[in-house]
Amino acid sequence: MDTFIQLTLNGLTLGSVYALIALGYSLVYGILKLLNFAHGDVFMVGTFIGFGTLQVLGGSTNPIVPIWLLLTLMTLAAMGGCAVLGVAIERFAYRPLRDAPRIAPLISALGVSFFIAYSMQLMFGAALKNYDTFSMDGGALYFNGFDIGNVRVPLIRIITIVSAFVMMVLLWLLVTRTRLGKAMRATSHDREAAAMMGIDIDKVIVFAFVLGSALAGAAGVLFALRVPTYATIGFLIGLKGFTAAVIGGIGSIPGALAGGLVLGFAESYTQGYISTRWSDLLVFVILILFLLFRPQGLLGKADIRKV
Amino acid sequence: MGGYDDELTRPLEGALEATTSEGPTSPAVGRDEWVARHGDNRRRRGGPLGKLEERLAAVPWWAWLTLLCVVAVLVPVVSDSGYVRRVAFDIAIYMLLALGLNVVVGWGGLLDLGYVAFYGIGAYAYALLSSEHYGIHLPTLVAIPLVVVIGAVVGFLVGLPSRRLTGDYLAIVTLFFLQLFLTVTTNGDDLFGHNVTGGANGILNVDPLSLFGHDLPVSTSGGVFNVAYLYVVMAAFVIVFVALRFVNLSRTGRAWRSLREDPLAAEVMGMPVNWLKLMSFAFGASIAALSGTFVSALNSSVFPLSFSFPLLITVYTMVILGGAGSQAGVVIGAIVIGVLLEVLRDPGDSRVLFYSVIVLGLFAALKLSRKLVAVLAGLFLFGLALRLIVGAIDSSWTSGSGGSGGQVADFMARWVVVPSEPAAWIAPVSYITLVAMALILTLLRGWVRLVVLVPVLYLAAFVWENVMLAKPEPTRYIILGVLLIALMILRPSGLLGEKRVEII
Numbered sequence: 174m175d176t177f178i179q180l181t182l183n184g185l186t187l188g189s190v191y192a193l194i195a196l197g198y199s200l201v202y203g204i205l206k207l208l209n210f211a212h213g214d215v216f217m218v219g220t221f222i223g224f225g226t227l228q229v230l231g232g233s234t235n236p237i238v239p240i241w242l243l244l245t246l247m248t249l250a251a252m253g254g255c256a257v258l259g260v261a262i263e264r265f266a267y268r269p270l271r272d273a274p275r276i277a278p279l280i281s282a283l284g285v286s287f288f289i290a291y292s293m294q295l296m297f298g299a300a301l302k303n304y305d306t307f308s309m310d311g312g313a314l315y316f317n318g319f320d321i322g323n324v325r326v327p328l329i330r331i332i333t334i335v336s337a338f339v340m341m342v343l344l345w346l347l348v349t350r351t352r353l354g355k356a357m358r359a360t361s362h363d364r365e366a367a368a369m370m371g372i373d374i375d376k377v378i379v380f381a382f383v384l385g386s387a388l389a390g391a392a393g394v395l396f397a398l399r400v401p402t403y404a405t406i407g408f409l410i411g412l413k414g415f416t417a418a419v420i421g422g423i424g425s426i427p428g429a430l431a432g433g434l435v436l437g438f439a440e441s442y443t444q445g446y447i448s449t450r451w452s453d454l455l456v457f458v459i460l461i462l463f464l465l466f467r468p469q470g471l472l473g474k475a476d477i478r479k480v
Numbered sequence: 481m482g483g484y485d486d487e488l489t490r491p492l493e494g495a496l497e498a499t500t501s502e503g504p505t506s507p508a509v510g511r512d513e514w515v516a517r518h519g520d521n522r523r524r525r526g527g528p529l530g531k532l533e534e535r536l537a538a539v540p541w542w543a544w545l546t547l548l549c550v551v552a553v554l555v556p557v558v559s560d561s562g563y564v565r566r567v568a569f570d571i572a573i574y575m576l577l578a579l580g581l582n583v584v585v586g587w588g589g590l591l592d593l594g595y596v597a598f599y600g601i602g603a604y605a606y607a608l609l610s611s612e613h614y615g616i617h618l619p620t621l622v623a624i625p626l627v628v629v630i631g632a633v634v635g636f637l638v639g640l641p642s643r644r645l646t647g648d649y650l651a652i653v654t655l656f657f658l659q660l661f662l663t664v665t666t667n668g669d670d671l672f673g674h675n676v677t678g679g680a681n682g683i684l685n686v687d688p689l690s691l692f693g694h695d696l697p698v699s700t701s702g703g704v705f706n707v708a709y710l711y712v713v714m715a716a717f718v719i720v721f722v723a724l725r726f727v728n729l730s731r732t733g734r735a736w737r738s739l740r741e742d743p744l745a746a747e748v749m750g751m752p753v754n755w756l757k758l759m760s761f762a763f764g765a766s767i768a769a770l771s772g773t774f775v776s777a778l779n780s781s782v783f784p785l786s787f788s789f790p791l792l793i794t795v796y797t798m799v800i801l802g803g804a805g806s807q808a809g810v811v812i813g814a815i816v817i818g819v820l821l822e823v824l825r826d827p828g829d830s831r832v833l834f835y836s837v838i839v840l841g842l843f844a845a846l847k848l849s850r851k852l853v854a855v856l857a858g859l860f861l862f863g864l865a866l867r868l869i870v871g872a873i874d875s876s877w878t879s880g881s882g883g884s885g886g887q888v889a890d891f892m893a894r895w896v897v898v899p900s901e902p903a904a905w906i907a908p909v910s911y912i913t914l915v916a917m918a919l920i921l922t923l924l925r926g927w928v929r930l931v932v933l934v935p936v937l938y939l940a941a942f943v944w945e946n947v948m949l950a951k952p953e954p955t956r957y958i959i960l961g962v963l964l965i966a967l968m969i970l971r972p973s974g975l976l977g978e979k980r981v982e983i984i
Contacts, residue, residue, distance in 0.1 A: 261919065295907070461653065
């Protein structure tokens with residue numbers, strides 16, 4: 174039972190990070206029908222910005238600000254930096270190809286992904302970057318928390334899960350309750366019709382990239398608090414984030430959450446009960462099954478192709 | 481061709497030639513009269529370059545192929561260095577890989593991101609069939625056809641989901657297949673208790689190729705690369721090239737191209753769309769598997785990491801640069817990229833290449849004009865002034881040495897700011913500034929653009945000397961990434977690809 178609680182907790186943490194990444198894919202795919210391969214690398218840049226901010230603020234052992242402010246600043250810096258990066262990617266790599274055949278922006282996206290990953294490696298080397306959260310405040314993030322049965326729920330997991338959920342709720346409110354959100358939904362439904370109704374399509378697309386990339390940046394910091402990061406980490410994480418988006422139903426915000434959690438739990442239970450080696454295999458099998466039998470995902474709407 | 485007296489008659493004549501140039505027996509799929517005229521006019525160039533292009537296009541394809549083979553045969557005659565021979569072998573492998581990817585991406589129009597996994601499967605299958613790992617030693621003439629069939633079958637199986645998937649989803653499934661291949665090979669030393677793939681250590685002591693009972697040693701008695709391997713790969717390349725050429729001219733080839741242009745229309749016309757997709761996957765996969773066998777035999781070992789994402793991007797860049805859909809194009813792409821990657825390994829050569837490309841690019845963009853003189857002079861003076869100022873503030877900033885590269889390196893060491901011991905922050909700050917300024921440059925127009933161009937070029941030289949030369953590995957990949965983006969935006973048809981005009 175203790176193992177099960179521990180694995181559920183791991184899955185929840187992992188799943189909330191996947192969900193944040195999946196949202197970025199969903200937002201962009203919903204509006205542009207474009208698979209943004211570079212999204213995983215935006216996530217990676219987020220982990221690096223968080224690391225850089227941590228170093229600037231004195232490192233994990235002797236930070237010059239209190240720890241809550243430190244974590245907030247790291248997250249905000251990553252969100253801001255990634256948002257700028259996302260806008261630049263859209264402006265320079267995708268916008269010139271908006272009316273090109275569909276395969277063109279995909280190939281361009283591959284190039285962007287490659288460019289970002291190896292640019293980071295050029296600037297900061299290929300070595301692992303560790304936040305070393307264990308030495309923050311004498312390990313407070315790991316020792317404090319509450320217990321479920323014999324299992325300790327450490328502060329660091331609570332922070333990850335709670336902040337991911339708060340961001341998702343904020344995003345949902347933004348999309349459903351504001352004018353801009355309405356414009357986004359309209360554009361996603363029918364871009365040309367939305368443009369004819371006077372919606373500034375460029376603005377909406379840029380905004381989708383800002384939101385998606387900022388969430389990827391936040392996900393980067395939350396992820397790298399527990400796991401060391403490196404320049405080419407974005408490839409696999411991005412692949413999993415996209416899988417989460419597909420499972421949940423691409424284009425749907427609650428769907429991204431559901432997909433992220435399904436994936437997080439699946440991975441965590443496989444690692445705990447079967448083998449740590451084969452969790453990627455399971456993710457692949459789930460993706461194939463969903464694509465073949467329920468391509469619209471858990472919560473998505475079926476796509477009817479008009480000719 | 482002759483000159484045109486009246487500009488107005490030109491497009492019409494162009495259209496006539498475009499529609500009849502392939503002869504009445506081979507209809508051009510996906511090109512109606514308007515498309516042909518439009519595409520052809522954009523392709524046609526004026527002036528001496530245009531004439532040259534037309535002359536070159538008139539040379540038959542088999543002449544080019546013969547020329548390529550002659551060059552390959554001459555490689556060992558001209559140079560006895562094992563390094564040069566090995567590079568020639570690698571490029572020949574790249575040419576094979578590009579031919580195979582061209583079938584899937586260029587003809588079928590399917591974005592197969594798992595392509596290098598089939599290359600890996602070929603290499604592993606050959607290694608398992610002829611090494612001490614299982615004690616099986618099949619003769620090459622049995623092993624290679626077997627591996628090719630295995631590759632085709634796996635390609636067929638991976639293609640199965642493609643029946644229902646379009647564009648993006650297919651890309652992600654095949655990309656995951658690549659990841660899966662890497663996972664299985666890396667963890668395959670404990671597959672239900674069996675050691676199948678040797679894990680991260682790979683499979684060692686793979687047999688060399690053998691012909692009629694005679695082994696082809698991978699290196700001659702002097703330890704130099706055995707040039708027979710180059711010839712074997714070139715022979716395979718010629719066979720595959722000619723075979724694919726006939727496939728392309730056949731019913732199947734035409735059907736593939738129509739599938740690429742519009743899958744829905746192809747289906748409506750009664751084409752077996754699913755079967756065609758699977759065929760194209762299987763063709764591509766078997767060619768990749770074939771190239772895998774040669775590499776496996778030559779290296780006498782296989783490792784999982786030789787078949788990962790960077791190689792995939794490399795082959796994609798070759799196909800896109802050469803022009804997806806054009807056989808000759810992708811071969812040229814493979815040669816250009818293969819040579820480029822090799823040149824970038826050496827700091828001296830890559831330095832010369834980098835500055836030649838910049839200067840030639842300036843000439844091409846500005847022609848011989850006052851602007852060109854102004855930019856070059858401005859650049860020269862800007863560099864000298866900046867170096868003087870920086871040197872006056874702190875002399876350690878300009879005391880770095882140029883390194884190898886002959887006169888170019890000497891000149892650069894006197895012109896670019898090269899700190900003797902660059903601080904850690906210099907690399908990220910200068911690189912990010914360069915990328916940002918280069919992006920902004922694309923938005924500017926007119927004289928502002930020329931003014932901004934000067935510091936951007938200087939910064940590029942600075943980054944090249946201080947950051948990129950020291951790290952050839954990421955630099956090569958960054959260049960490939962930039963090339964891919966720039967090609968998709970500026971010239972998606974590559975060097976020799978067919979221009980595609982979409983009618984909406």
